[in-house]
Amino acid sequence: MFKDRKDAGQKLAVALQAYKEDNPLVLAIPRGGVELGYEVSKVLGADFSLIICRKLPFPFNTESGFGAIAEDGSFFINELxxxxxxxxxxxEIIAQQTLEIKRRIKRLRGAKPFPSIKGRTVILVDDGIAMGSTMHVAVELCKKQDAKKIIVAVPVASRVAIQKFSQMADEVVVLESPLDFSAVAQVYENWYDVSDKEVLDFL
Known part of the structure; x- marks a missing residue:
């Protein structure tokens, strides 16, 4: 159990100490992953930026999704x-989320282009993985950009997600994987939706 995202980020940073000498680039998935990514980058003395991905939400239940899309247009759809x-x-949903990605690039990254990651070790950070769609497209984007090594790092993930990303990424760092895991929020004492303003405070 984690007190909040700051606590989770600090604990995740400890687990990632071995990568400090790799001069990694920490890429956080906003909004939830930003505070964690900030804490990780601070401890590792690493460069820090954002990788903008969006869930493709069901029209009848926006809390759940059937896939995701990344800022380079990479997308994943769970066919089932x-x-x-x-x-x-x-x-229509892909078009809507593409517009939101453009808005976030402008608002959260100041319209700066995605950083060059060719030949670099990248650490992809989020506040947890349930279905894993957004992390899926983040990994795909980094592969297309020729990252040297891709590490998926989260405080909590389902066992299915751990198995999946162990095959997709070079390494996976997960602190907790409860048997009764159903939602990322269940391992946080203080869970809330993160605003754009809070994201900007860490950049």
């Missing part, structure tokens, strides 16, 4: 989950 959504609606 998406069977309840029409092709036309999927295209």
């Amino acid at each position: 989950a998406a069977t309840s959504v029409s092709k036309k609606k999927i295209e």
